Amino acid sequence: MPQEILSISDVEKSYDGVRALRGASFSLDAGEVHALMGENGAGKSTLSKIIAGAVRAGRGTLTIDGQPVVLNGPLDAQRLGISIIYQELDLFPNLTVAENLAIANHQFAEGNRVRFAELDRFAGRFLKQVGLAISPCRPVASLSIGEMQLVAIARALSMNARIIIMDEPTSSLFDDSVERLFRLIAELKSRGVAIIYVSHKMDEIFRICDRVTVMRDGSTVGTWPVAEISAADLIRKMVGREWKPGERGVREAGPILLAVSGLTTRKLRNVSFELRKGEVLGIAGLVGSGRSSLGAALIGLDAWKRGHMTLHGRPAAPDSVSKAFALGIRLLPEDRKLQGLMMQMSILENCTIADLGAMAPHGLVRRGREASAVLPFFRDLSLKRASLRAPVATLSGGNQQKVLFARCLLANPEVLFLDDPTRGIDVGAKEDIYAIIERLAQQGKGVILVSSELPELLRCCDRILVMREGEITARFDAATVTQEEIMTFATNPVAPGEPV
Amino acid sequence: MTAILKRASFLWEQSAGERRDVLLSLAALIAICLLAIAISPTAFDGSRIFLELGNLTDILRQVSVIGIISLAMTFVILTGGIDLSVGSILALSTSVVALVLTRWNPGYAQPVEIAAAMLAALAVSTAAGAFQGAVIAVFEVQPFVVTLAGMIGFRGLAKWISNNANIDIGFGRDIASTFAAIFRGKGVIIGCYIGLALIFGLLLSWTVFGRHVRATGDNERASRYAGLPIRRVKVLVYALSGLLSGVAGILYAAENHQGNPNSGIAYELDAIAAVVIGGTRLSGGKGTIVGTIVGTLMIGVLTNMLRLNNVDSNVEMMVKAVIIILAVAVQRQGRIAQ
Numbered sequence: 084m085p086q087e088i089l090s091i092s093d094v095e096k097s098y099d100g101v102r103a104l105r106g107a108s109f110s111l112d113a114g115e116v117h118a119l120m121g122e123n124g125a126g127k128s129t130l131s132k133i134i135a136g137a138v139r140a141g142r143g144t145l146t147i148d149g150q151p152v153v154l155n156g157p158l159d160a161q162r163l164g165i166s167i168i169y170q171e172l173d174l175f176p177n178l179t180v181a182e183n184l185a186i187a188n189h190q191f192a193e194g195n196r197v198r199f200a201e202l203d204r205f206a207g208r209f210l211k212q213v214g215l216a217i218s219p220c221r222p223v224a225s226l227s228i229g230e231m232q233l234v235a236i237a238r239a240l241s242m243n244a245r246i247i248i249m250d251e252p253t254s255s256l257f258d259d260s261v262e263r264l265f266r267l268i269a270e271l272k273s274r275g276v277a278i279i280y281v282s283h284k285m286d287e288i289f290r291i292c293d294r295v296t297v298m299r300d301g302s303t304v305g306t307w308p309v310a311e312i313s314a315a316d317l318i319r320k321m322v323g324r325e326w327k328p329g330e331r332g333v334r335e336a337g338p339i340l341l342a343v344s345g346l347t348t349r350k351l352r353n354v355s356f357e358l359r360k361g362e363v364l365g366i367a368g369l370v371g372s373g374r375s376s377l378g379a380a381l382i383g384l385d386a387w388k389r390g391h392m393t394l395h396g397r398p399a400a401p402d403s404v405s406k407a408f409a410l411g412i413r414l415l416p417e418d419r420k421l422q423g424l425m426m427q428m429s430i431l432e433n434c435t436i437a438d439l440g441a442m443a444p445h446g447l448v449r450r451g452r453e454a455s456a457v458l459p460f461f462r463d464l465s466l467k468r469a470s471l472r473a474p475v476a477t478l479s480g481g482n483q484q485k486v487l488f489a490r491c492l493l494a495n496p497e498v499l500f501l502d503d504p505t506r507g508i509d510v511g512a513k514e515d516i517y518a519i520i521e522r523l524a525q526q527g528k529g530v531i532l533v534s535s536e537l538p539e540l541l542r543c544c545d546r547i548l549v550m551r552e553g554e555i556t557a558r559f560d561a562a563t564v565t566q567e568e569i570m571t572f573a574t575n576p577v578a579p580g581e582p583v
Numbered sequence: 584m585t586a587i588l589k590r591a592s593f594l595w596e597q598s599a600g601e602r603r604d605v606l607l608s609l610a611a612l613i614a615i616c617l618l619a620i621a622i623s624p625t626a627f628d629g630s631r632i633f634l635e636l637g638n639l640t641d642i643l644r645q646v647s648v649i650g651i652i653s654l655a656m657t658f659v660i661l662t663g664g665i666d667l668s669v670g671s672i673l674a675l676s677t678s679v680v681a682l683v684l685t686r687w688n689p690g691y692a693q694p695v696e697i698a699a700a701m702l703a704a705l706a707v708s709t710a711a712g713a714f715q716g717a718v719i720a721v722f723e724v725q726p727f728v729v730t731l732a733g734m735i736g737f738r739g740l741a742k743w744i745s746n747n748a749n750i751d752i753g754f755g756r757d758i759a760s761t762f763a764a765i766f767r768g769k770g771v772i773i774g775c776y777i778g779l780a781l782i783f784g785l786l787l788s789w790t791v792f793g794r795h796v797r798a799t800g801d802n803e804r805a806s807r808y809a810g811l812p813i814r815r816v817k818v819l820v821y822a823l824s825g826l827l828s829g830v831a832g833i834l835y836a837a838e839n840h841q842g843n844p845n846s847g848i849a850y851e852l853d854a855i856a857a858v859v860i861g862g863t864r865l866s867g868g869k870g871t872i873v874g875t876i877v878g879t880l881m882i883g884v885l886t887n888m889l890r891l892n893n894v895d896s897n898v899e900m901m902v903k904a905v906i907i908i909l910a911v912a913v914q915r916q917g918r919i920a921q
Binding site (some may be wrong): 209382384403404405407408414416421423424425426427432436437439440443444446447448490 | 673788789790791792793794795798799801802805806807808809810811812863868869
């Protein structure tokens with residue numbers, strides 16, 4: 084009987100009223116590698132952070148070695164032997180490897196004076212354990228990503244960790260570094276260290292994990308021994324609810340509007356697709372799969388290394404944002420606050436900023452003309468002419484998104500790239516946005532819809548492309564495909580012989 | 584009157600909330616004026632010296648040079664940048680205008696030669712600013728670093744072309760004297776400030792360029808996604824800053840009867856102070872020209888009040904420091920309360 088060292092029951096957590104966790108339960112045995120899986124936003128990282136003491140649980144209990152504990156911060160967790168390695172490695176790039184190991188480490192009692200020899204000895208011991216043959220005096224910024232990963236693990240070991248949480252540790256590693264990591268994980272396991280392994284990659288889970296816990300919508304669905312569950316089952320558990328895509332309007336796709344072939348950029352490899360007039364083309368894929376990079380390339384933000392594009396059958400090159408706009412291609416960015424809105428400006432100004440020149444003869448803004456151009460987009464919104472002057476920050480997330488829709492639609496574009504337009508907005512506003520997408524398709528525009536939510540893609544799209552690691556891995560007819568099929572291609576490398 | 588105010592509201596109100604900021608700084612200005620009136624020394628007939636027309640116009644004349652520089656500084660800060668080189672560019676401008684007036688004698692008509700000298704100074708100043716803007720925009724170096732280098736480099740250039748000596752502009756009947764006589768007039772200096780303030784106020788509120796300036800400072804990444812010409816905006820704001828430093832330099836040269844490569848030291852700090860007191864955020868995106876004018880006047884009235892009461896000029900600096908902190912802290916509290 085394996086010995087349980089960590090158990091969590093009915094943990095809840097809300098951020099600003101949004102429930103990230105609604106009753107998660109989880110248990111971990113000594114010396115096991117336990118996978119944590121789920122779609123983006125299912126609550127994996129919140130749960131990891133709660134275990135690591137970085138986030139405080141709203142409700143629920145956490146026990147370590149059978150004793151209930153309260154973690155008031157990462158240092159509390161550290162003292163109990165819990166360590167976390169974040170996906171975006173939280174190392175100090177300008178400090179040396181040894182300094183990174185020793186800093187804020189309860190195992191290395193540092194006086195006021197730095198004793199370099201002792202520091203290097205301390206670091207050297209743990210670097211050896213992870214099999215990293217580098218000088219402890221090197222600055223972390225000079226290491227490769229794989230080496231940084233190992234330094235982060237060495238740091239966890241140096242804290243005497245018994246539980247290590249790894250958040251998508253292989254997402255930025257190449258094959259040989261992955262092998263090295265797996266060997267290290269096996270060794271840690273043999274020494275009784277328990278590892279919580281957060282990952283999307285099915286093959287890794289089946290290779291190195293003992294048990295798997297699936298999360299969905301902030302709850303844990305269940306825990307199974309890896310040997311007793313199939314990949315298809317896992318995907319079904321992650322996706323959960325069955326969704327009927329019946330509410331999509333009937334529409335006829337027109338002639339080909341946009342054709343892209345061999346598009347290669349910093350983040351994309353050989354992407355080809357066609358988009359028809361009046362069609363909604365879905366793009367499924369995990370964060371970082373290249374789905375947002377495709378939008379950046381189409382509006383000229385990312386430089387094209389290779390590839391060819393035609394619009395209405397004529398060659399077109401979106402080599403700058405203004406050029407792409409002139410071609411009639413617009414993007415609704417993924418991150419409303421970072422890439423979309425100017426938060427200190429008014430609703431009106433946010434709507435018109437991209438096309439102000441067109442409504443300002445001789446560069447002079449005509450406020451009346453500006454407001455008249457925008458008002459039609461707010462007919463269904465309870466926005467009055469006067470409130471157009473209110474700061475955009477006063478609007479709800481859904482209405483802010485509509486402001487960005489208005490910005491995109493103002494110049495009557497032909498191609499719209501909508502990058503996760505329903506992210507972080509409430510259910511009612513989502514329905515409004517589905518209606519807008521439907522209307523755009525009826526008007527004969529070409530819509531590309533990126534979404535993290537598969538039911539959304541199934542509901543809104545005619546066809547769905549699946550992307551992974553900068554490539555298109557599958558193409559489906561939205562009417563016949565299942566969520567499981569999409570997830571398979573979003574997470575797994577393509578098996579030979581599969582249709583692409 | 585209200586109709587006029589409503590029409591003019593574009594000057595201070597791009598979006599709701601800015602009016603509050605401006606009203607707040609206006610209230611502070613009025614408070615300082617009332618204090619100045621209250622403690623003003625009196626003339627023989629019992630009238631307050633502070634309120635004499637001569638004194639009030641003196642305040643305006645004294646703030647004009649910094650005032651003009653701070654107009655363009657507002658644009659720079661709105662984009663999220665900073666321009667530390669304005670004092671050095673002012674010195675460069677005084678040197679160029681004095682050099683051309685005194686060393687260049689092609690024998691054209693007086694107005695032509697004066698115009699040529701001024702144009703030369705403005706061209707050099709604008710080019711200096713645009714160059715910095717180009718470095719900032721193209722190489723994406725922080726504005727602080729680039730204009731710090733500019734502050735050192737353009738000071739050096741000013742000293743080099745003038746052999747590190749003041750170039751006196753005569754008091755006789757020559758062209759240089761005519762130039763000084765024209766541009767040292769109170770009315771001309773104040774007129775320049777008011778005219779430029781109007782132009783820059785309109786530029787910020789009425790033009791596509793002004794909107795782009797605010798958008799760039801508000802969220803540069805979003806501006807890139809919206810296809811705004813960010814690089815052009817940046818080059819332009821620093822070019823404008825150079826241009827206005829050049830104008831300030833011409834007025835300075837006329838007023839002091841010399842081209843002075845050591846003039847304008849620490850002017851950048853006074854200009855930034857005026858902008859910040861006026862409610863413009865150092866992080867960019869929000870601010871108004873009216874606010875900057877109010878900020879400039881606040882410093883001007885304060886200085887005048889202290890001088891009329893024979894307060895030590897060192898104490899004056901300390902009081903200024905307190906005012907800057909107070910003004911910004913009060914605005915910040917107001918925003919939090921909102």
